[in-house]
Amino acid sequence: MATLYAPFRPRLARWVSLVLAAIVAVGTPALVLTIEGTYGFLDLAGFAIVGGAIVWFCWRQASVCAVVDEQGIAVRNLLLSRRLDWAEIVSVRFGAGRPWVQLDLADGDTLAVMGVQRADGARSVSEASRLATLVALHTRTSRDD
Structure with missing residues (x-):
């Protein structure tokens, strides 16, 4: 864990x-x-x-990174830093051609997570998957809607 x-x-x-x-x-x-x-x-x-x-x-x-805990994620990008609760995150995207992971947020905005970069090859895919697992784990509801 x-x-x-x-x-x-x-x-x-x-x-x-x-x-x-x-x-x-x-x-x-x-x-x-x-x-x-x-x-x-x-x-x-x-x-x-x-x-x-x-x-x-x-x-x-x-120094770009994303630090996760039970409450949410703190994203430190090149110029801006932001703290999110897990409930604010709708999905994790890391499709082909994206240089880093993007989070879709409940308010309709997106947030880049430069801590997971495509330049790291296969490691970046596993890290994106780990982040998606964390989002799924912490946003699950009793109805899972």
Whole structure:
């Protein structure tokens, strides 16, 4: 039962993002400190700010996940995070061509779950199935309508 409630995290995107963040985090200060030419303070600060923004973006991409518990699911995507009760979720979709799982919500909206990404291959299909199992388990009623 513990593995059923394990967090959903992508593997490939996480590793690529962390490696890229490390390269930019090391490369940006090296560039700022060794660049030749007549660059002023504002130019060098601009390089540092852009490098910092790239590192932040990569860190945010690496931290996407969906954490589940008995009450519901907390989805952390690239820019937004949202907490849902199980009753708010109508279905789980992960059809061909979708880059990540989508939840159909009771209010008619959809929510992407970037914690389950197609780039992870067969693992992503099993993770989508696990999420669908959790939704079915927690949204079952006595009439199961």
